[in-house]
Amino acid sequence: MRDYLLRRFISVVPVLFLVSLMSFAVIWIIPGDPTAAFLGPSSTAEDAQRLREQLGLDQPPLVQMAEWYGRVLTGDLGQSILLRTPVLSAILERLPLTLMLAAMALVVAIGLGVAAGMLAAARRGTWADQTVMTFALLGLSVPDFWFGLLLIVVFSVQLGWLPSGGYVPLFEDPVGWVRSMALPTITLAVVQIGFIARMTRSAMLDVISQDFMRTAESKGLSGLYILMRHGLPNAMMPILTVTGIIAGALLGSAVVVEQVFALPGVGRLIIGGILSRDYPLIQGGLLFLTVIYLLINLVVDLLYAAIDPRVRLE
């Protein structure tokens, strides 16, 4: 186990290096620089050059790159050009929001998705199955930004039940926080609910046809008991497998949802960084998200081994 963890941690290093190298390359390939955010359209090239010198952007890319790697090794992600604060603290400030949003969406997606998938499997071929699968397909197909706007129109504008956007910190006002996170969470979860429901249904149908399920049935146990006690744990394995992928997708979609609901999360931070060419912010943000993604996948693999005795890590 210890060896396994060590191997996993060592394998992370080349991945991070590659990601940072790629983000560097992309940054230097896309034209434009941070001066565009400060200067209006009729500024002169001289104004831009002056600002570049002030911001320390007049150094050759390779020099800037070497400096950046040197700093990262000491745990310093540099200063954001636009925010004038350390990149790391800017990210850490926003991280709770994005992680909570993604985590809540994951819980909602698994809860609703598994329940719907089990219902569809247990009532295979009935109208209930058809209905669940239709909705699952709809959920999968709907663009998240459009669905978010739809929720805003219904629940904020028409019914006036929930805020249309903006963020209320959890510790300032817990009720306000729940209200401000409700619509973004549902928007983020909707695609994954459809995905998980379909997966659960097919996994469950596989399990139902297994011998041990028939044995349980012949013992005279109730249908629901068998499904929950024997069917679900076995059907959960393929779902757990894709949880890492789902978490990655949620982190990616969070960017869009944060934009629609005007939430100050990490996704918007990085998008803002890209639009204003805030190099240190883009670099640091991408590196950080990569670390989180790798961590999630590690946790999923460990869980997998813990749940399924057939899986050996060594």
Add this chain to the structure above:
Amino acid sequence: MSVRMKALAFAFGLMSSVMVAPMAMAAGGEIVIASVQGPPSLDAHVTNAQVARNITLHIYETLYARNENAEPVPDLASGVSVSDDGLTYTFKLREGVKFHNGKEMTSEDVVASIERYRKIGVSPALVAAIDTVSAVSPYEVAIKLKQKQSVFLDNISSPRAPIAIYPAEEAAKGANEVQYIGTGPFKFVEYQPDSHVTLEKYAEYVPNPAYDKRDGLAGKKEVLIDRVVFRFIPEAGARTAALESGAVQIVETVDGPTAERLRGDSKYVVHDVLPFAFQVIKLNHNQAPTDDVNFRKAVQAALDMEEVMEISYAGINQVDGGWVFPTSPFASDAGLDQYNVADFDKAKAFLDQSNYKGEPVTFITDNLRPNVDIATVFQARLEAIGVKVDIVVADWPTTTKVGFSKTGWNFWTHGFGIEPFEGPGTVMSAFVNGNAQIVPDPEIDRIAGEFNATLDEAQKKDLFKQFQLRMLDNVVAIKTGNYGLFQVTNDKVENFVPFRIPRMWGVTLAQ
């Protein structure tokens, strides 16, 4: 209003304030404004961004500020005297003006702020003519110029990246390192990037006693609400939804169809701010075929400006080719016979005289929808005379990068928002030294130089006529028209008068 009516009105006002009628106007309350994006900085000296200006002009003030007609009038200064040689401007400061930290503003703060702007200000052209700045007395500042400059007061009062007066100790700090302390009617409370900026009424603020009403960015700035929050909502649909759900009371700008829909609803007031800006197509004189005046004339003759403006800014545009706003004292029809010709035969005749060989030309634009629309209309019009146009759409930083380069583009369209507001001097300076068109135009440079040096109004007007004529004769750039924007308020916001920035002084909130 007769005396009796006034007395009645007064009595009624008194009664209603005691009885708390349902729609009684009470001072106070919080107004939330939905903005498109957050400011790159709240250090007024270092950013030209409109989104920053909207906020900073509530926090900071300048010696002179622009009134409703964009003329420079005293704001923190009570007046100015100019020496006979036109080189020394002595500003008298208003006494008893307090910064948000409680300190009184004196000449020391003014000198330090102007010196800071000279060092790190993002629009160095505004202070380029200054030779020295010195304190004459605690309430007098003398600014000596290197040479006469007719637009000096225009510059010192410019809202572009305002030469805001900071406390001296803040002015000693570098770019973006200041605490946001000004003398304005609102004081800074908090800035949550990607979320909001909160300002609150500055209780110690004394409106300039020389004025009795709002006037542009100057005049009487009286705050009748407690707080204002600028909330950044990037998604247009979500901005409108925030207004309709009551979460915000003002939206800084909405698109045409939304404005039309809200106009039909008595709960909202749609304010047309027109003209707000020029729409300009810049031409690269350094690259074929736009280096050839006949080719440029062909393009100018082919365009139908009604079509261009109505497609990009439906319902909020003016088909006007003048290089100042139509209300400006400098407005004239010089050269306008060449504007909005929309004649393919004429265009083809020019094209035949040009060196154009059928190669594709490049039109760059950022991804702002109206700009992309203009590029599309432009492409179709030029196709009709046999010119192939490639449109390259990118985000703003990429487009500016290409547009500031000597090659890689022929046409570039964007708005000129603050320039026409600042006045003819600024509009000209966009084309001085080939700033916008890459290759200097000696005639433009001569006119701008003379304009800058003369203090004679009649001569300035004549020079500006020459400038406008040259712009159209030589097709230095193409102005397609003026566009505006729709500001929307809900029915709770009272006494809101639309202007270039959503001014929050003088506004009240129905409880």
